[in-house]
Amino acid sequence: MLDIKFVRDHQEAVAEAMKNRNASWDASRFSRLDEARRAAIAKEEALQAERNATSKSIGQMMAAGQKAEAEAAKERVRAINDEIAAIGAEREEADAELRALLLRTPNMPADTTPVGASEDDNPEVRRWGTPRDFAAEGIEMKPHWDLGPELGIIDFERAVKLARSRFILLGGLGARLERALINFMADTHASRGYKEWWCPAMANAETLTGTGQLPKFEEDLFHTTEGLYLIPTAEVQLTNIHAGEVLDASQLPLKYCAFTPCFREEAGSAGRDTRGLIRVHQFDKVEMVKYAKPEESFADLEAMVEDAENILQLLGLPYRVISLCTGDIGFSAAKTYDLEVWLPSYNGYKEISSCSNCTDFQARRANxxxxxxxNFKGSRYVHTLNGSGLAVGRTMAAVIENYQQADGTVRVPDVLVPYMGGVEVIAPEERG
Known part of the structure; x- marks a missing residue:
């Protein structure tokens, strides 16, 4: 959430930032609510001062035998209390409306975030690896949504029977590959200083408000009848572990990671990536989160991107890094890098990780x-960062496609062989 004072003092900058983000911003409403709130506070303070002075004078009047004047003063104190209550209600109403407005207002983009209208304006930062030329190898490339079922490791039809479309069912070495990827990612991040957590797969509304999913994106969430929501990412839980706490500077940066299942309604995405493992309602992900000092957070972001890249490099998967422009960054982010893995079925790169610095936006919401x-008195808000390390389903799709062989099998990347119990090749299985 943006700081009220910052918005008040930088109205033109905020309006320009929201325009660049393609976000609606009602500056006149903010000013009206802010002025009403400040006027109410001023009136409250003036009335409280008058009440204190009047209350103090009552004793003096009584001591001087001025009973009539004392009674009038008491009556005035009662009237002041009523006025304070009424003005307090006005202030609370303005506070609530102002908070509701700011809770739906996205973060300010960082100065280094490129200005652009959409994903078409995202500049590429770098590439790693060279995509395979299947035609040159004499191999007919198959997409993972065909090759997976042929190998007997992915069953889309039975997943629909069990749940509905955009859910997946993995069997045999498919299930093992999923576990292998999760364990490999978690172990690798732990070896680079991340503390691993095991988190609930559900969160309450306050927790989701802290990271920015609520109230604006409620339609994208699955929820229960008891007021809980299935988490869309472990970022929600990892970022809120320290909600309402004051950390010591010596602890920072804190580096956390967690594997969780993730659940998303994908509202508004009808017709996009409907085949395979790319856009589903339930998927596994290993998430990274950092709590950082403000002056170090952008350097910490670069390091987080390197941690995500390390996973792709160890797996030998070609990828590129892009910097998201103002029209494409997420709601809570000030700066974001996306890692896009090469998927032969798309003949292009597809997002597999998004690493963001949310500055103090989430920390202000979660306190x-x-x-x-x-270095300073009192306390200040930390900066929070998050990044996929990685989305497991998309990584599986990339492994299946990039490591397929002429005989219809899939070679297991060397770093995953120990996690696969020594299995080096995924060959067709009989479907149950």
Whole structure:
């Protein structure tokens, strides 16, 4: 959430930022609510001062035998209390409306975030690896949504029977490959200093508000009848572990990771990536989260991107890094890099990780601060960062497609062989 004082003092900059983000922003409504709130506070303070002075004078009047004047003063105190209550209600109403407005307002883009209208304006930062030329190898490339069922490791039809479309069922070495990828990713991040957590797959509304999913994106969430929501990412839980806490500067940066299933309604995405493992309602993901000092957070973002790249490099999967422009960054993000893996079925790159610096946007919503007595008094908001490390289903799709062989089998990347119990090749299985 944006700081009210910052918005008040930088109205033109906020309006320009929201325009660049393709976000609606009602500046006049903000000013009206902010002025009403501040006027109510001023009236409350003036009335409280009058009440205190009047209350103090009552004792003096009584001591001087001025009973009539004392009774009038008491009556005035009662009237002031009623006025304070009425003005307090006005302030609370303005506060609530102002908070509701800011809760639906996205973060300010960082100065280094490129200005652009859509994903078409995202500049490429770098590439790694060379995509295979299947035609040159004399191999007829098959997409994972065909090759997976042929191998007996993915069953889309039975997944629909069990749930509905956009769910998946993995069997045999498919299920094992999923577990292998999860364990490999989690182990690798832990070896690079991330503390692993095992989190609930559900969260309450306050937790989802802290990271920005609520109230704006409720339609994208699955929810229960008891007020809980299935999490769309472990970012929700990892970021809120320290909600309402004050951390010590010596602890920062905190580096956390977690595997969780993720659940998304994918509202508004009808017709997009309907085949295979790319856009489904339930998927596995290993997530990275950092709590950082503000002056170090953008360097921490670059390091987080390197941690995600490390997974792809160890798997030998070609990818590229792009910097998201203002019209494409997520709601809570100030700066975002996307990692896009090469998928032969698309003959192009597809997002597999998104790494973002949310500055103090989420920390302000979740009230996460830190103290550093050597450098400042009191406490300040931390910066929070998050990144996919990686989306497991999309990684499986990339492995199946990029490592397929002429005989219809899939070679297992070397780093996954120990996690696959020594299996080096996925060959066709009999379907149950």
């Amino acid at each position: 996460i601060k830190y103290r550093d007595p050597e």
